[in-house]
Amino acid sequence: MFTSNAFAAVSGSLPAGFMQWYVGLMIVAVAAGTLWDIVHKGSAAYFFANWRRSRERGTHSPGSGEMVSLAVETALVEVATSAEFCNPKRRLAHLLTMYGFLLFYGMTAVMVYGYPTPATPTPGIVPLLWGVGGLMVCAGGYWFWFFIRVDVAAEGHSPLRLMKADLFILSLLASATLGLAWAASGGGAGVLFGLYLLASAVLFVGVPWSKFAHMFFKPAAAFEKKMAKANGTAENLPTQTRDDPEQQKRHSMELLRDAPMDMGLGIKREAPRHY
Amino acid sequence: MPTFVYMTRCDGCGHCVDICPSDIMHIDPTYRRAYNIEPNMCWECYSCVKACPQHAIDVRGYADFAPLGHSVRVDRDERKGTIAWRVKFRNGTEKNFLSPITTKPWGTAIPKLADVPAPSPEMRASQLLYNEPKWIRLDEGGLRTLKDAGLRLKKGVYY
Numbered sequence: 281m282f283t284s285n286a287f288a289a290v291s292g293s294l295p296a297g298f299m300q301w302y303v304g305l306m307i308v309a310v311a312a313g314t315l316w317d318i319v320h321k322g323s324a325a326y327f328f329a330n331w332r333r334s335r336e337r338g339t340h341s342p343g344s345g346e347m348v349s350l351a352v353e354t355a356l357v358e359v360a361t362s363a364e365f366c367n368p369k370r371r372l373a374h375l376l377t378m379y380g381f382l383l384f385y386g387m388t389a390v391m392v393y394g395y396p397t398p399a400t401p402t403p404g405i406v407p408l409l410w411g412v413g414g415l416m417v418c419a420g421g422y423w424f425w426f427f428i429r430v431d432v433a434a435e436g437h438s439p440l441r442l443m444k445a446d447l448f449i450l451s452l453l454a455s456a457t458l459g460l461a462w463a464a465s466g467g468g469a470g471v472l473f474g475l476y477l478l479a480s481a482v483l484f485v486g487v488p489w490s491k492f493a494h495m496f497f498k499p500a501a502a503f504e505k506k507m508a509k510a511n512g513t514a515e516n517l518p519t520q521t522r523d524d525p526e527q528q529k530r531h532s533m534e535l536l537r538d539a540p541m542d543m544g545l546g547i548k549r550e551a552p553r554h555y
Numbered sequence: 556m557p558t559f560v561y562m563t564r565c566d567g568c569g570h571c572v573d574i575c576p577s578d579i580m581h582i583d584p585t586y587r588r589a590y591n592i593e594p595n596m597c598w599e600c601y602s603c604v605k606a607c608p609q610h611a612i613d614v615r616g617y618a619d620f621a622p623l624g625h626s627v628r629v630d631r632d633e634r635k636g637t638i639a640w641r642v643k644f645r646n647g648t649e650k651n652f653l654s655p656i657t658t659k660p661w662g663t664a665i666p667k668l669a670d671v672p673a674p675s676p677e678m679r680a681s682q683l684l685y686n687e688p689k690w691i692r693l694d695e696g697g698l699r700t701l702k703d704a705g706l707r708l709k710k711g712v713y714y
Contacts, residue, residue, distance in 0.1 A: 516626040518639035543636035552573035
């Protein structure tokens with residue numbers, strides 16, 4: 281099904297350079313929307329003020345090598361594997377949607393800019409990855425939307441109740457679903473193609489009103505958290521742990537002297553769904 | 556002061572909503588982050604603060620042990636079976652506490668009540684709870700009282 285470049289096939293029915301112009305506009309919309317979001321919410325001002333305060337109060341000043349290793353750790357752990365999620369279902373759904381998003385829109389850009397017309401034949405792997413990415417977005421996104429979302433799983437609301445907070449996930453799902461449906465129905469500049477472009481425009485132009493920009497904010501927040509731990513402030517959280525041999529000598533740790541280091545899960549054995 | 560949520564840390568998992576004894580921690584319908592819907596009904600029990608896996612909830616400590624300008628933060632580490640407190644006072648003094656919250660792996664010390672003989676009518680009529688005589692060592696003698704210990708209750712406040 282996803283063996284040919286549907287964007288190249290539709291290029292004949294559209295004005296020259298239309299898709300390149302559209303994708304470029306969407307990239308500009310994301311950049312502008314994110315910058316506007318940062319200024320409007322004051323998140324950059326808050327981030328750097330917090331950063332300065334943490335550095336001033338820190339007992340240890342991490343060097344540039346340590347900062348690079350923390351940045352790499354953030355990229356590998358928090359970003360690449362979504363390790364901040366405690367709930368494995370949410371984590372899996374997020375991984376599916378995230379990697380699906382990267383494949384789907386990354387391959388869109390490759391097809392639109394690299395192989396714009398049937399004159400430049402597209403390698404079969406590119407549309408295939410585009411299709412796989414779209415299916416991953418749909419799998420993770422619909423799983424999240426119908427079953428995992430806190431409103432549905434915990435608050436007991438109908439999965440069909442729509443709110444402003446749903447703008448990101450709904451426009452993403454609409455874009456991926458309509459894109460796949462358009463390609464599966466043979467492409468062409470028809471109604472499905474128009475709806476696909478419209479849903480994608482809502483996704484990318486709606487950045488200031490949706491949680492799209494979390495993909496930029498979250499890694500920054502995770503890195504800041506690691507830096508605070510490295511400089512000793514740890515956001516004022518306790519830093520003493522039982523695995524430190526010095527702490528094991530404490531009088532208060534006497535009862536745990538022979539206890540295993542991993543006591544298993546306590547209240548986290550059950551997912552929070554009793555409210 | 557009641558609990559408040561750091562929005563950049565909360566991921567809306569719902570553990571605080573689940574554990575709050577006053578049912579006042581809710582998920583914001585717009586931002587999908589937890590918040591205290593009724594701060595004046597919060598009795599600062601710290602349940603949500605300890606249950607939060609992201610350390611996203613904070614509360615100002617009680618004024619009787621930590622005056623304004625301080626920080627009291629807690630880490631309830633279930634895997635290690637400990638709870639750690641870090642209290643920072645405004646004059647820079649810092650206190651760290653580390654205590655056990657269990658001595659056996661979770662779920663391994665559940666009393667097998669089905670194997671215990673049923674309580675007698677006298678035990679049912681008694682004000683003592685299950686196993687209470689054993690654990691407060693009542694079986695070594697009667698209830699400990701001030702009189703037994705040679706003490707006397709004095710009226711008024713004294714130190």
